[in-house]
Amino acid sequence: MMIDNPDLTAAAAQVDPPVATSAKAKPAPGTVNTTDPESAARVKAELMDNLKVLRAFAISLTRNGSAADDLVQDTVLKAWSNLHKFEPGTNMRAWLFTILRNTFYSNRRKAAREVSDSEGDMAGRLATKPAHDGHLNLRDFRTAFAQLPDEQREVLMLVGAMGHAYDEAAKMCGVRIGTIKSRLSRGRERLAELMQLDADEALELTDRATSAVLSEQGFKSV
Amino acid sequence: MAVSLKDNRKPGRAIVEAQIDDNLRRIFDEDAGGELPAHLKDLVARLGELDTAPAQGEPGTEVDAETDGEDRGRVSR
Helix, strand or coil, rough: HHHHCCHHHHHHHHCCCCCCCCHHHCCCCCCCCCCHHHHHHHHHHHHHHHHHHHHHHHHHHHHHHHHHHHHHHHHHHHEEEEEEHHHHHHCHHHHHHHHHHHCCCCCCCHHHCCCHHHHHHCCCCCCCCCCCCCCCCCHHHHHHHHHHHHHHHHHHHHHHHHHCHHHHHHHHCCCCCCHHHHHHHHHHHHHHHHHCHHHHHHHHHHHHHHHHHHCCCCCCCC | CCCCCCCCCCCHHHHHHHHHHHHHHHHHHHHHCCCCHHHHHHHHHHHHHCCCCCCCCCCCCCCCCCCHHHCCCCCCC
């Protein structure tokens, strides 16, 4: 099969270490056997089901559609060639996310000397202070989001957007739960700052419907 | 917009965080709702044809590694 991205040839070589052909043992019982057509079809279907969310996660990390596609491609290839490490019945999406983000950070280290100018370019480009109707200008929000450090964007996506629990995110990111909470908090604070969202003002300007909901749920007026 | 009221944070802060999370979901949903590039779909469809033998110790696939250090699991070399 031809691969468009020339870097993937190297990536595939990296995935396949210099081991003797005879060392390619059959999958152990309980592991995924992709030589079985039914198993292979099931895995492919699951990979396909996760492709869009993988790509969305990749976009949040790379901030670039083309780079995200390359990252997803690398992730899929690595996942396929490492399926013997995947335990059937466990969360494949979480496993794929882990491979994707590890690949991203590995690539980032390799390209450490390449300085992205995107962050500097985006700084200060927010249009106007957002309306306090709960619907921020999505373009401005993306711009603000893109200015955050990779580690904060990652956690904001995993927990804030996708709703993963702290422990799940911690496992995927290979850090402690406290680190996840800290990154989440700092990321939200920075986003609030960039979007000029003030907690007191937000409460004052919350519309009557929201106030009614808050009241129903036990909040008293401040 | 869902507002979490389970802790003792100021209500205004909870509203701001809910706004932020709501917009995080919006951009994620927007990106996830986009059309997949054909080459990615094709890649998955043709996976069995690739000569990618099972790798040993490929960095980044050890999801069950202990997380006893800051960012330890990011990449294992």
